[in-house]
Amino acid sequence: MEWSWFPVQLSITVALTATVITFILGLTAAYGVATRRIKGKAVIETIFFMPLVLPPTVIGFILIVVFGMNSPVGQWVEWMTGRSLLFTATAATIAATVVAFPLMYQSIKTGFLSVDQQVVDAAMVDGASEGKLLTHIILPLSHRSIITGVILSFTRAFGEFGATLMFAGNIPGVTQTIPTSIYLALETGETRIAWYYALISIGISFLLLLSINRTKGSS
Structure with missing residues (x-):
């Protein structure tokens, strides 16, 4: 195994894309839950938080079942694009989105509920x-919670491993992210390369979490 910048670039791209998607989904879901009376709200929120507690292998398995070539969704995607989602960078993004969504949702919801009624x-x-209520009042007054959600979601998506390995695989130059690169490096005895990727991951995560603490400290 040789050192490559590709896993770093792919991890950042996947995390950024997943963060944008989770922001849109989390904003929509949090606004609906926080401002409307919805039947079965407890059940819905329980489903939202399931990715936080489910083993990554279970999440990966469910994604394979939902988007696999034998599922209606998987067959439709293959008919539209000419290829399966499995073992692609898109699959890595989907896996990262699923595991990061609860953090984004909870942070935005907390911000919305903190706005003075x-x-x-x-x-x-x-x-x-x-x-106008959303864009001129609720969002500006919730900005710290939203920033926290964005950073936490990015960090979670950046470090996603288990579901990504099952759903997207670990193909060098195609789906290999930092976590899967560390796994492969250890499997092949390349401890030095594993340390390189680990230090990059630790450094990025530390800076992002530090920015959250500074944001809270300025409040």
Whole structure:
């Protein structure tokens, strides 16, 4: 096994893409749960948080079942694109999105619930639309929680291993991320290369988590 920048680049790309997707999904879900009365809310939120507690192998297995070539979704994707999702960089992004979503959802929801309801009610009395309430009041007042969610989701997606290994594989130059590169390096006895990737991962994660603490400290 030789050292390569590809796993670093792919890990960053996957994490960034997954963070954007989880932000959109988390924002939509958190806004709906925080502002509306929904039947079965407890069940829905339990499903949202399942990726936090399920073994990565279970998540990988479910993704294979849902997006595999024998599933309706997998067959539709293959018909549309001419190839299966399995063992692709897209599969790595999907796996990262699934495991990072709960962190984004919870952070955004916490931010939304922390907004003073009196401020929202006053804006509604003044005639603010639902869209303006979200963009001009709720989001700005929740920005610290949202930033925390973005950073935590990126960090979680950046370090995803188990589900990625099962669903996307560990193909050099195609689906090999930093975590899977470390795994392969240890399997082949390349401890020095494993340390290189580990130090990069530790450094990026440390800086991101430090930025969260500084954001909280400035509040």
